[in-house]
Amino acid sequence: MDQSSDVLLTTGPFYQATxxxxxxxxxxxxxxxxxxxxxxxxxxxxxxxxxxxxTKDANQAKVNIGLHYVAAVSGKAAxxxxxxxxxxxxxxxxxxxxxxxxxxxxxxxxxxxxxxxxDASNVIYDGTDLDGDGLTGSIERFLGTDPLVPSNVLxxxxxxxxxxxxxxxxxxxxxxxxWSALRLYVNGEEASVGEVVQxxxxxxxxxxxxxxxxxxxxxxxxAISFAADPDSWQTAFGRLSLVGVGNIVTVNPPTRLFTxxxxxxxxxxxxxxxxxxxxxxxxxxxxxxxxxSVQAGAxxxxxxxxxxxxxxIVSGPVQATFFLDxxxxxxxxxxxxxxxxxxxTGQAFAIAYAGYRFPRSDLLLSDNVVDALCAGEGFDPGDxxxxxxxxxxxxxxxxxxxxxxxxxxxxSTLTDALANQNCANFYWQGHGGPNIISPISDTHxxxxxxxxxxxxxxxxLGNRGQAGNAFFNNHPYRLVILDxxxxxxxxWANVFGxxxxxxxxxxxxxxxxxxxxxxxxxxxxxxxxxxxDARNAYGRCLNELFGNWYTGQTLKxxxxxxxxxxxxxxxxPYLFSFDSWKIAGCSDLTSRDR
Amino acid sequence: xxxxxxxxxxxxxxxxxxxxAERLNLPVECPIQESQxxxxxxxxxxxxxxxxxxxxxxxxQYAFDEGGGRHYRHVAKLDPFGGLSMAERNEAxxxxxxxxxxxxxxxxxxxxxxxxxxxxPELEKTNKVEVQQRWFWSHDKTATRVLLPIFDVxxxxxxxxxxxxxxxxxxxEFIELRxxxxxxxxxxxxxxxxxxxxxxxxxxxxxxxxxxxxxxxxARFAVDKPDPTAVxxxx
Numbered sequence: 001m002d003q004s005s006d007v008l009l010t011t012g013p014f015y016q017a018t019x020x021x022x023x024x025x026x027x028x029x030x031x032x033x034x035x036x037x038x039x040x041x042x043x044x045x046x047x048x049x050x051x052x053x054x055t056k057d058a059n060q061a062k063v064n065i066g067l068h069y070v071a072a073v074s075g076k077a078a079x080x081x082x083x084x085x086x087x088x089x090x091x092x093x094x095x096x097x098x099x100x101x102x103x104x105x106x107x108x109x110x111x112x113x114x115x116x117x118x119d120a121s122n123v124i125y126d127g128t129d130l131d132g133d134g135l136t137g138s139i140e141r142f143l144g145t146d147p148l149v150p151s152n153v154l155x156x157x158x159x160x161x162x163x164x165x166x167x168x169x170x171x172x173x174x175x176x177x178x179w180s181a182l183r184l185y186v187n188g189e190e191a192s193v194g195e196v197v198q199x200x201x202x203x204x205x206x207x208x209x210x211x212x213x214x215x216x217x218x219x220x221x222x223a224i225s226f227a228a229d230p231d232s233w234q235t236a237f238g239r240l241s242l243v244g245v246g247n248i249v250t251v252n253p254p255t256r257l258f259t260x261x262x263x264x265x266x267x268x269x270x271x272x273x274x275x276x277x278x279x280x281x282x283x284x285x286x287x288x289x290x291x292x293s294v295q296a297g298a299x300x301x302x303x304x305x306x307x308x309x310x311x312x313i314v315s316g317p318v319q320a321t322f323f324l325d326x327x328x329x330x331x332x333x334x335x336x337x338x339x340x341x342x343x344x345t346g347q348a349f350a351i352a353y354a355g356y357r358f359p360r361s362d363l364l365l366s367d368n369v370v371d372a373l374c375a376g377e378g379f380d381p382g383d384x385x386x387x388x389x390x391x392x393x394x395x396x397x398x399x400x401x402x403x404x405x406x407x408x409x410x411x412s413t414l415t416d417a418l419a420n421q422n423c424a425n426f427y428w429q430g431h432g433g434p435n436i437i438s439p440i441s442d443t444h445x446x447x448x449x450x451x452x453x454x455x456x457x458x459x460x461l462g463n464r465g466q467a468g469n470a471f472f473n474n475h476p477y478r479l480v481i482l483d484x485x486x487x488x489x490x491x492w493a494n495v496f497g498x499x500x501x502x503x504x505x506x507x508x509x510x511x512x513x514x515x516x517x518x519x520x521x522x523x524x525x526x527x528x529x530x531x532x533d534a535r536n537a538y539g540r541c542l543n544e545l546f547g548n549w550y551t552g553q554t555l556k557x558x559x560x561x562x563x564x565x566x567x568x569x570x571x572x573p574y575l576f577s578f579d580s581w582k583i584a585g586c587s588d589l590t591s592r593d594r
Numbered sequence: 595x596x597x598x599x600x601x602x603x604x605x606x607x608x609x610x611x612x613x614x615a616e617r618l619n620l621p622v623e624c625p626i627q628e629s630q631x632x633x634x635x636x637x638x639x640x641x642x643x644x645x646x647x648x649x650x651x652x653x654x655q656y657a658f659d660e661g662g663g664r665h666y667r668h669v670a671k672l673d674p675f676g677g678l679s680m681a682e683r684n685e686a687x688x689x690x691x692x693x694x695x696x697x698x699x700x701x702x703x704x705x706x707x708x709x710x711x712x713x714x715p716e717l718e719k720t721n722k723v724e725v726q727q728r729w730f731w732s733h734d735k736t737a738t739r740v741l742l743p744i745f746d747v748x749x750x751x752x753x754x755x756x757x758x759x760x761x762x763x764x765x766x767e768f769i770e771l772r773x774x775x776x777x778x779x780x781x782x783x784x785x786x787x788x789x790x791x792x793x794x795x796x797x798x799x800x801x802x803x804x805x806x807x808x809x810x811x812x813a814r815f816a817v818d819k820p821d822p823t824a825v826x827x828x829x
Binding site for chain 1: 633635637638640641643644645648649650657659660661666668670672673679680681682684685728729730731732733734738742746753772774
């Protein structure tokens with residue numbers, strides 16, 4: 001160890017407490033100022049000090065010896081140019097020399113390193129949270145908030161006693177037609193019990209159905225996923241918010257959906273001998289009262305949706321109010337909504353893509369998706385009917401490419417296919433995100449920042465109660481694969497009528513009379529080299545996926561086989577994060593489930 | 595393209611289907627001819643590297659799927675519930691009685707597996723067998739869970755079984771025989787050998803083959819050496 005610049009003290013050091021601590025050196029003998037082994041710049045301590053008078057080490061020949069604090073002015077970290085960003089943050093290399101770091105710093109001696117742009121809004125800080133409110137610069141810019149004023153519009157309130165259906169108006173909105181989505185995370189993940197919806201007045205609301213949660217505290221977190229373009233998705237989170245859930249009953253989420261009978265499977269969260277459940281229609285008319293005894297804390301009851309004369313009297317969602325008899329006045333729950341589902345009736349498979357990810361994506365789709373789904377030369381009864389009509393002809397290179405441009409647009413071809421009553425399956429490959437799938441321009445030169453949102457699909461299919469429809473899923477799909485970046489979002493599964501967002505099995509669906517179905521989305525940004533080699537590589541992966549699908553293997557096995565192909569050294573150099581898929585619904589769905 | 599490969603592939607698939615249909619005494623006309631098929635799928639050559647030959651044929655009311663080196667073999671009844679929705683199916687099945695108990699379902703499943711050359715004792719040395727009867731929540735509160743006459747018999751982990759048999763308790767027939775790990779099967783692990791050489795045969799050359807040459811082709815590349823004339827794939 002180099003000891004040549006050691007200083008042997010004869011007195012002191014004497015410490016003084018001031019702005020940021022109590023180890024500022026007020027004096028010593030000999031002095032420790034300008035006494036170190038190298039310059040402050042070399043030590044990265046240009047904007048720091050050891051002295052109570054806050055003099056920066058700055059340009060002195062040698063760094064001070066002693067504990068260094070950020071140099072302060074008037075009790076705050078020194079900000080030479082008064083742009084709101086401390087000098088030590090702007091010049092984080094700590095050498096006082098902006099000109100050596102123009103690609104990584106803003107100029108600590110200039111309020112607008114780029115003329116016209118305040119330093120706090122400089123893209124240098126896109127990944128930095130300058131005001132400590134949890135939002136980085138790019139998010140603050142997207143939301144239009146001040147990057148130097150702590151205010152997190154994604155922060156949800158803490159709620160001590162939540163019960164029933166919780167609606168939290170949000171202080172944030174997202175621009176219309178933007179590549180952005182507000183998302184609600186419940187105990188760390190998106191779940192069927194919570195979502196963010198836009199009300200008819202345009203305001204956004206986080207909604208939590210607390211009946212599906214155990215009666216204990218849960219953590220809520222609001223997030224926003226956004227992108228300036230399809231290749232730069234980011235997700236920002238508000239801080240966790242603690243919500244105390246306190247319902248007198250917890251209702252098993254799958255039972256909240258029903259087809260030809262209503263089954264109630266609930267747990268009483270307080271000791272009770274008997275229960276009564278009043279079932280009303282959306283207008284509040286009492287349809288049925290179920291009564292019984294609570295068995296080992298469980299409430300289990302059923303109703304065939306018929307009145308005393310054997311007539312079915314339910315044609316839409318119903319609300320159930322629980323009354324628990326605890327010996328005195330019965331305790332009453334808030335109403336719990338139960339949603340009516342339609343059965344899946346279609347068979348056809350819609351296939352669409354946006355080129356540009358791979359050169360000649362038409363070949364990728366025609367050889368590895370269209371032909372694979374019509375493996376038997378397109379004429380076997382076991383083959384899928386493919387949509388859109390006149391596209392996706394087996395053994396021809398004409399899969400449907402969705403384009404929007406200045407001179408032409410074929411969106412209606414896709415939406416007609418999706419709305420076709422025989423359509424129950426959809427494979428999309430192209431650009432996407434949690435709130436959009438988007439096509440390519442008709443000139444094939446650029447991505448289009450427009451497309452279909454979950455709201456568009458809900459209206460198109462009449463799902464989620466759209467168009468005055470009483471059915472939660474007017475046109476449910478059996479299999480939806482959105483092969484695009486960041487499509488793993490509850491909103492997508494919901495609008496295609498996939499009733500459960502968790503990974504389940506057909507056995508669970510059988511128990512509740514739900515038709516088997518599944519949604520596959522990707523959790524990350526997937527990317528690839530735009531080369532023919534990459535196309536061939538992904539073709540092998542898709543052939544694994546759909547080839548295994550045609551031999552009756554389960555969806556999860558097919559995707560596992562797809563992953564195996566992705567990891568093949570022949571393919572892996574070209575493809576990135578494609579293994580980030582996730583399944584909602586039946587992981588054991590097969591091509592024979594139709 | 596790859597006519598020779600597709601030809602041998604179809605022959606071995608038909609042969610395996612024939613073997614399964616005969617051993618399981620399925621109501622399928624045997625030997626199974628190509629003309630009987632309602633569906634056929636032969637994996638394209640580019641994915642052979644991920645586990646060898648793979649394909650499927652449908653004949654009669656049955657699907658016969660082969661996963662080659664993927665260790666996957668599957669025989670299933672097509673549309674066993676007549677296209678009913680799950681709710682309709684539950685309702686219909688709930689009125690039909692099972693002719694078997696869970697133990698009898700297991701006995702049936704084991705018998706079918708033995709019939710298609712699965713070494714059941716060896717399978718059970720390392721894989722626990724479990725039988726569950728399917729059920730759904732009743733419309734009627736007096737019978738909360740309604741048992742259905744359908745049984746799942748699984749060897750290995752329940753949620754990731756090595757072998758899975760679905761038994762129709764109404765008819766004592768199987769709905770599905772699924773081997774996710776065929777290492778307990780005495781059937782050949784690979785159905786086609788020397789695939790690279792097979793793929794190298796030009797289409798023009800294959801099209802000139804006589805029936806005898808085609809038969810020799812199958813003998814050369816099919817592991818189990820089925821007779822192509824017996825399965826009617828001599829097109």
